[in-house]
Amino acid sequence: MNITFLGTGTSHGVPSIDCMLRGYEHCPRGVCREAAADPRHRRTRSSILVEWNDQTVLIDAGPDLREQCLREKILKIDAVLCTHGHADHIGGIPDIRSYSRQRPLPFYGSAESIGKIRATFSYAFDPSTPAGGGLPRITTTVIDGPFPLFNRTVIPIPVRHLGLEGCLGFRIGPLAYIPDIKTITPTGLENISGVKLLILNCLRRGPDHVSHLTLQQSVELARNIAPARCYFIHMSHDIHYRLDRAALDPWMDFAWDGLRISL
Ligand SMILES: [Zn+2]
Ligand SMILES: [Zn+2]
Ligand SMILES: [Zn+2]
DSSP: OEEEEEEOBOTTOBSOHHHHHHOGGGSTTSHHHHTTTOGGGOBOBOEEEEEETTEEEEEOOOTTHHHHHHHHTOOOOOEEEOSOOOHHHHTTGGGGGGGOSSSOEEEEEOHHHHHHHHHHTGGGGOTTSOOSTTSOOEEEEEOSSOEEETTEEEEEEEEEOTTOSSOEEEEETTEEEEOSOSEEOHHHHHHTTTOSEEEEEOOOSSSOOSSSOOHHHHHHHHHHHOOSEEEEESBOTTOOTTGGGGGSOTTEEEOOTTOEEEO
16 A cells, blocks of 8 residues: 655645745744745645555545646546545545546545535536536545445544534555544544554644644544554644654654655
């Protein structure tokens, strides 16, 4: 199994437009200012590509999808898993069209997430929309438990995030991916047991956030799950790659865009 981190940033991305408007010298920790020189401080919106059995699975299609596909030279996508329907996770769906020329692309997500996708991009599902090259061709499947995909089982990990009913992480064999989470459900904790590689939300050092884990909370949850390796994602400009590594255990790290891992 090969994993490529397409994006590791929070919904604003890093550098943020806000810091550009204020002047990068005011960026609280200098992360946005350093983004041009340090690729680990250039964070597009969170998404990963997982490849196995010659199949390519995208988890989330954020607003930076186009740039991520070009950067990583993604030649095909065979399926898309959707963690939830927030804009930073579905905003790139129109660019899926380039990968759905031969056949519609299957999307999998909770009833809530699929409903959000169908409502946000209703034109793509409206039979009266004239067919053409501008349309993403998508089929949607609502999942409410483990399901088979390309000779593996994908196990949803239910999590709590901003009052959503159907926000999920996904476990695929040795991998678990959870980009947006405040707390994990008992079922989610059960489903994640024994995972080797955990990829987990880590928004900022503080203050506490209503819908995301902060650094200490991310470290504590990772210790509780106890995988062999953990990478943090969905980071804001408050997480400094070098300065904040002191808070991590040796088996943890902050991910960066373009990082590849083989399992
Ligand atoms: Zn900044
Ligand atoms: Zn979210
Ligand atoms: Zn998000």
